[in-house]
Amino acid sequence: MARPEAGDLALIGAGVQARSHLEALAAVRPLRRVRVYSPSTAADLQRWAGTWLDVPVEVMPSAAAALEGADLVCTVTSASAPVVAGRDLAPGAHVNAVGASVRGARELDSAAVARCAVFVDSRESAAAESTDLLAPLEEGLIGPYHVRAELGEVLLGRHPGRGDDQEITLYKSLGMAAQDVVAGFAAARAARESGLGVHVAFPAS
Known part of the structure; x- marks a missing residue:
């Protein structure tokens, strides 16, 4: 759903999920710039990324600063209140x-969801569970x-995903x-094909 040339990443949050998502995005996109905002752990992510991924990460003073001009955004927080405002999405x-x-x-926030083409x-x-989506629905925004489609529908070609280059797309996971x-299963298959790992036989029940 991201544009083919997207490579300016904003990470909102800097914990375990932020690390795994940075690894995944670095594997599939040529990241031009990575900015992270987290009140407490951004510096730890910065050091880890520089050591293990050789990806330079800039620590930003606010979510808005991290989001400015970003064409890839990952929100990976434990927040109970909105940290991303619709006005800050490029x-x-x-x-x-x-x-x-x-x-x-x-x-x-509700304005952010209202601006986006939403996929789940x-x-x-x-x-039933996403207050990110339920709140703007209750507010009438x-x-x-x-919700445009489920991710599976996009992957199977039943829905095109992004409509145009200016559209803001949101995948709510x-x-x-x-x-x-x-x-x-995919990881196990890749390990077998690469000759990695150790096969452990479990006794039949």
């Missing part, structure tokens, strides 16, 4: 909203059909067991 950006995975927690891992889960299972 036209054409793609947002992966990964934190706030339980009802009552939020990372995005599961419509059912999003409708979005309608019941604001709540996490699904099915995704974890598929990722596990």
Whole structure:
């Protein structure tokens, strides 16, 4: 859903999820710039990225400063109140909203969600659990059909994803067991094909 040339990354949050998402994005995108905002752990992420990924990371004083001009955004916080404001999202950006995975927690304000073309891992889960989406719905800023599609529909070619270069896209992730299972099988297959790892036989039950 991100534009092909996207490479200016803003990380909002700097914990374990931020590290794994930075690793993933560095593997699939030529990152031109990485900025991180976190009240407490941004410097730790900066040092880790410089050592293990050879990716320079700039520590920013606010979420707004990190988001300025960014065309890739990952929100990976444990925030209970919004940390990303709609006015700070750049036209054409793609947002992966990964934190706030339980009802009552939020990372995005209502204006941010209203500006975005929204995609989810599961419509059912999003409708039941995502306050990021439920709050603007209750406020009347979005309608019941604001979610464009599930991620699986995009991956299967049933929905085109991004509409144009100026559209702001949002993937709201709540996490699904099915995704974890598929990722596990993919990792195991890649390890076998590369001759890595140790095979452990479990006794039949």
